[in-house]
């Protein structure tokens with residue numbers, strides 16, 4: 189198996205000053221990439237800013253013989269991050285949308301600010317960086333993008349309504365970008381990682397955060413960004429040295445006659461069939477998804 193190399197490739201990692209992003213940045217640097225180390229350097233809840241976060245990682249990449257430049261903008265100014273890549277390296281090949289914060293609160297205590305800030309950093313930030321990089325990737329016929337979701341978005345998590353919304357929203361965005369980017373060799377995947385970091389150390393015991401090293405997530409990200417990879421549109425759960433792929437599953441469902449009409453009581457009577465996953469299928473495209481619905485009209 190040949191080594192995966194990023195020589196002459198420019199890789200943008202957002203939120204690369206800590207945790208997962210730092211681990212990715214160091215590895216891409218080690219593998220020959222020109223790395224744009226973006227980090228605002230704020231707190232876990234999105235307050236403040238500090239250039240040191242990105243600078244430390246740039247210094248570490250350079251000390252190991254790699255190429256890196258710092259960018260201190262918020263991902264909500266994603267065009268400036270892409271401009272840093274263009275100004276310093278003349279191209280952008282890979283974007284790892286990783287920057288993130290938490291504003292955990294139960295829904296009845298959540299303020300508009302908690303909701304908006306989580307949306308801004310995770311969703312709008314990833315959109316802004318990706319939207320600025322997208323034309324360059326299409327033009328050069330090569331691009332790899334990673335979006336960072338979370339189990340909280342896939343399954344829900346008590347006290348994380350804002351974060352769950354943002355994280356699964358990113359997968360929705362990634363699935364459509366995968367369709368729009370495929371013909372230009374711009375491939376887009378989503379990961380839902382678990383790793384010890386300053387974000388998780390508030391909610392997990394120290395032994396666990398120490399054991400869940402970000403290095404156990406990083407190899408999947410590098411593999412998905414490989415120019416020889418053909419994977420796109422995937423959603424992967426990853427952590428602690430385990431990696432799996434997630435897909436939708438849908439029951440066979442119940443058809444009702446649109447000609448004869450049907451009532452809430454009919455739906456109630458069919459409830460066991462509607463919710464029974466025996467023989468369920470796995471729709472993977474919007475056509476798969478809508479086929480049964482359209483077919484029912486023709487009955």
Ligand SMILES: NC(=O)c1ccc[n+]([C@@H]2O[C@H](COP(=O)([O-])OP(=O)(O)OC[C@H]3O[C@@H](n4cnc5c(N)ncnc54)[C@H](O)[C@@H]3O)[C@@H](O)[C@H]2O)c1
Pocket residue numbers: 202203204205206207208209226227228229230231232234241261262263264285286287288289309313336337338339380381382383384385386387388
């Ligand atoms: N650690 C986990 O178990 C876990 C689980 C699911 C999802 N995630 C996601 O993984 C990503 C990385 O998280 P982490 O655990 O490494 O956290 P982390 O706090 O260690 O790193 C996140 C980095 O993002 C930076 N950042 C925050 N807002 C920014 C902004 N507006 N612009 C630029 N940089 C900004 C922070 O300064 C920080 O350095 C996040 O998107 C997080 O939601 C992490």
